[in-house]
Amino acid sequence: MQPTLHCWLSPKTAKLRFAIWLTLLVVTALSGWLAWQSGARIQSDILAMLPKVSESPLTQRAMAQVEQQLANRIYLGFISDNEQAAIDAAKLAMAKLQQGNSNSSSEPYLGSGAGSGSASNSSPFIDISSADMAQAGALNSYYFKHRFQLLTEEQRQQLQQGNWQQLTQSALEKLYNAFSYANSELISRDPLLLYPDSLLSLAPSQQLSVKQGILIANIAPSAASPKPQYAAIVMAKGRDSAFNPNAQHAQLTALDNALNAVTSQHSATSSQANSIEIIKAGALFHAAAATENAKREVSTIGLLSLVGVITLVWLAFRSIMPLTIAVVTVSSSMLLAVVATSVIFGELHLLTLVFGTSLIGISIDYCFHYYCERLNNPQDSSDNIIKHIFTAVSLALLTSIIAYSALGLAPFPGMQQVAVFCAAGLLGAYLTLLLAYPVIAASPLKDASRALNLAQHYQAFMLMRFTPSSQAAKLLLALSSSLFIAAGLWLLSANDDIRQLQHTPIEIQTEEDQLRRLLSGGTDNQFLLVSGATEEQVKQQLEKLEPVLQQAEQEQLIGNHLSLTRFLPSQASQQMNYHLQADIYLHHLDSIVAQLSLDDSVKAKLVADYQAGNRQFINADSFFSHQAGLSFKPLWLPAINADNSRDQANTEYGAIVLLGGIKQLDTFAALFDGNAHIKLIDKVGDISKVMGHYRQLTLAFLAIALIVAGLIFTMRFGNKLAAVVIAVPALSALLTLASLGILQNPLTLFHALALILVFGIGVDYSLFFAESKQQTRGVMLAVSMSAISTLLAFGLLAFSKTPAINAFGLTLLLGISFTFLLSPFIQNFTRKSANVD
Structure with a gap:
């Protein structure tokens, strides 16, 4: 392999490699452009990340x-001390929502009757409604012909007991009640007025009333509002998914227009009683908050990470060239990552971009190792520097891809995207190092011995101060570390609830809870x-x-x-109800007609109708x-x-x-x-169980990955040193888990996925120290810069408001910190003298 590598990395092939790199960039950019022209898009639907059950x-x-x-429904509540003001606000909002984002008038929805409407074609909402006034009429139209199959529970019991006379007396009371719904037509077809009660029993019981076609909820006085209030309820359904960015924007725009119209109409009045409070609920508002939060975090985290890395490179090398090469490396890495993800998945999830910002802090590691090696060996050419670090960089890429492959095993399409995104990005950085650096990074560096000396002093300090010198000290260190890990793992709990995927602002949740109470609990998942x-x-x-x-x-x-x-x-119940009414129509009809003072001519029609109703189920x-x-x-x-x-x-x-x-x-x-x-x-519960399963599977994969990497390293370093190289990320993972337990941070799938990356990055640090043998000054500087840049990216993720991203970032913040602190001690196993370098 070495002769082939020597030929390939010789100065004679530098221009050819650079041409290949440029061609790769052009092809990648063209592929990306074609993918986006073919329909690739940014995906913000948080549900797209959920595991498949x-x-x-x-x-x-x-x-x-x-x-x-239930999807894409929104609920609006217009609350006022004045009932009419609340009703007027609801009617105005419905009219504006039906108009949508245009000035065209809405078309009536003929199928749902008063209080319900379909929007114009320009409106992003459909099924805009409050109370469905046509429902009662439709139910009556259908069930009247089946009236002989219907009885209420009370009617059934009375007929079973033979109390037809009691039913007759009840019918007389209804007949002579001034507010009765009975009329001659109904009496002639249902003499005991059994059917109206059966029809009323179909309506679900609820605490809402209907006024002018609008659902009204009464709000009792409270400390915050000493007067009784009224809430007018309006419901609508989005024409498209609320998680679709375009549909989301259209729905929010139409909704803002409608609510602004309500606010403007009622702000003109000086009466406090006519003031309107608007509360909202629905997936749209959760999705909008998640989208805005993700966009903000992508821009903030990505920008701060990039600025931090650029500042770090400048402080270390005091030259514009390493800074330029770092930007080229990161840019080519991100280009390949975005295009590969878009081509493979046809879309790019916003959370992939949030997680993917960490790629900035990882892909630039190749730049750091290259330039730190040049600083440590200023007389070597660019090609020789690449030959020096080739083995370590290649092994690092291999282990990183193994680590990212674990993300691909997760049941989340978003996490699978992160795996492809980061693996492709690292491959891009690796190819940039091999193909482009001999041309674009061939210029000699200014003297930066100060940075190298600082790194050397830091490593010497760590080795001298924290390396146990006696057996007792070694035993004490091992015992205290074991106790810390054992205590932390004992305190560690797990939480696999999928609701941690999304952060809901408290004001949105408060309004949703209030509307749920008004709707008598609403509907759960x-x-x-x-x-x-x-x-x-x-x-x-x-x-x-x-x-x-x-x-x-x-x-x-x-x-x-x-x-x-x-x-x-059921047919059995209908048949029983039919046979019970035989007591009315076949056995005692003469008495019933006489007691109700009905004309004898109705009897034949009643009997005929009853007999015709047999088996009309x-x-x-x-x-x-x-x-x-x-x-x-x-x-x-x-x-x-x-x-x-x-x-x-x-x-x-x-x-x-x-x-x-x-x-x-x-x-x-x-x-x-x-x-x-x-x-x-319980989809939420089922998915949470799946998440728990994959959390355990991911941790098991981490153990397997450690074993596989150990076997690979054994062939390179031998058993003892390979065990040490693997021990650093393994111990870092245990210390991280223990810290999470002590911090009372429940373990989730996202913590486990982050531990995979701790392994991938930690192995890189160990590899470079193991490969460097005695010449660790340049490696220490590169690892320091790599750790700082990675902590910049992942440390910022730890401040995300989205719990899943926060868990991911916090784990990497802890894990990389432990790895950075532990990796220099590998020199205790590689040096042949007491001196560093």
């Missing part, structure tokens, strides 16, 4: 439908999936589930629920194809084998039960243990 086809369909139903081999089996399971859920509400395990059971009673197909059932259709999962397949063994129907205000998830979940037909779907 393996679920059954029915569960996957259920999660997809719930996400589609968890839901129940009820399954069965037939439609009837699912309906019966829903009926059995209903009393359990009602009891859970009474015990405050959940706040509310929405189930299809009241809209889709309410079923899913007819209900969901009717206007009454359209809004509930996402809660139903038709049979998976909807084709003509004869295999019925795997046919499954399903129904989704939405849950709100869950307070004791574990206790609630235990209610369904052992029931194969009811499953609590």
Whole structure:
């Protein structure tokens, strides 16, 4: 290998290598341009990073439908002491949202009735609504023809007990009530007025009222607001994902226009009672905050890291040339990283850029090692310097790529992007060193012996002051270190909650919590999936589930629920209700007609209608194809084998039960243990479990990577020195974990991923000290500059507001610091005399 390397790195091939490097840059830039022209984009959707959870086809369909139903929805609350002012504000906001970002008027939404609308084509919102005034009419239109299959629980009990006379008396009271809904047409078709009560029972109970087509929530007086207040609720759904940057901008613009119009209209009044407070909730506001935070951190961290590195290079070398070469190295590294990621994934995640800013502090290491070696050997040519450091740099690249490959094993597309981004970036820096440095970095350096001497003095100080001289001192150091590590690991806990992926500003969370309370708990991410081999089996399971859920509400395990059971009673229940009403229409109709003073001519029609209603069952197909059932259709999962397949063994129907205000998830979940037909779907919990699994897997991979690297180094250095080289990053990882435990910082997947990089970077430091043997002055300066530049980048990540990035940065801040402090002691195993250099 050495003769081939000698020929390739000879001065004769310098211009050829430089030409190859320029060609590589041009091809890379062209590939990047083509990728972006072909649709590559910046991705800010935090959900795109989430791990993929393996679920059954029915569960996957259920999660997809719930996400589609709830995704991109926003909720607005207009709060005022004056109820009319709140209603007017809600109406104005709805009108402005329907107009969107244009001046065109909105078109009415014919399908949802008053209080609900679809926006104009220019509006980024659809389904802009408050109260759906047409729903009651649609339900009446559908269920009246099925009235003989419907009974309330109280009506059913009275008919089972034969108390038809009590029902007759109740009908008389309703008939002569001045505020009754009864009329001659209804009485002639439903003499005991059973149907209206059945229709009313379909409406879910809630604390909201409807005024002028607007949902109104009453807010009781409090210390902050001694007068009662009214909140008008408006809901809308984004036309596109709130995590799409363009859609997000359009939605925020339209929303700002609408809210500004509300504020302007109500700011003119001098009455304090008419003032409007606006609260908001929805994924849009979380996404906007995350996007703004990520952009701010990308610009701040990247800029400060770059400025810090440039300052460091200038202070060390006092020359513009190393500074220029450092910028060229970082730029070519970032170019290859961005293009490779864009070409492979078709997009570049914002979090990839945040994590990728650390590449600045790593890729420039090659520049540091090259120039520090030149300072230490000023008489050598550029090609000879590269030959000196070639083995160490190549091994460093290999171990770094091994480290970054561990990121690629994570179940996060964003982390896989980080792996490709950083590996490609380091490869770019490595190729720049080999191909371009002999031409662009051939100029001699000014004397910088001061920096070399400082590095030498620092290393000598560390070796003399902190190297134990006696067996007792060595034993004490080993014991104290072991105690520190043991105590820290004992205190270390784990937290795999995926919500740490995103930082939510407290004001956004406060408003969302307030709106949830106004909406009686809202809807949570968890839901129940009820399954069965037939439609009837699912309906019966829903009926059995209903009393359990009602009891859970009474015990405050959940706040509310929405189930299809009241809209889709089982065929068995419908048949029972029909037969119970035979007591009315076939056995006692004469008495009932006489007591209600009805004309005898209605009897024949009533009997005929009753007999015609036999087996006219309410079923899913007819209900969901009717206007009454359209809004509930996402809660139903038709049979998976909807084709003509004869295999019925795997046919499954399903129904989704939405849950709100869950307070004791574990206790609630235990209610369904052992029931194969009811499953609590907790995507957050499932993904968190996957994260925990991959956290353990990543730590296991770290141990494997240490062993593999140790085997590779054994072939180069021998058993003893290879063990020492590996011991530095291994001990650094243990000290980092112990520090996290003492700092009460729970271990997450992101800490584990960062430890992989601690290993990759730490091995680099160890390698250069092991390769340098006695000539460590230049290596110490290069490692110092590398550590400082890396700490600049990762230290800044530790101040990120996003918990995941903070965990990543804090781990690297600790790990690189420990590695920097430990790596110089490798010379104790390589030197042949007591003198350094």
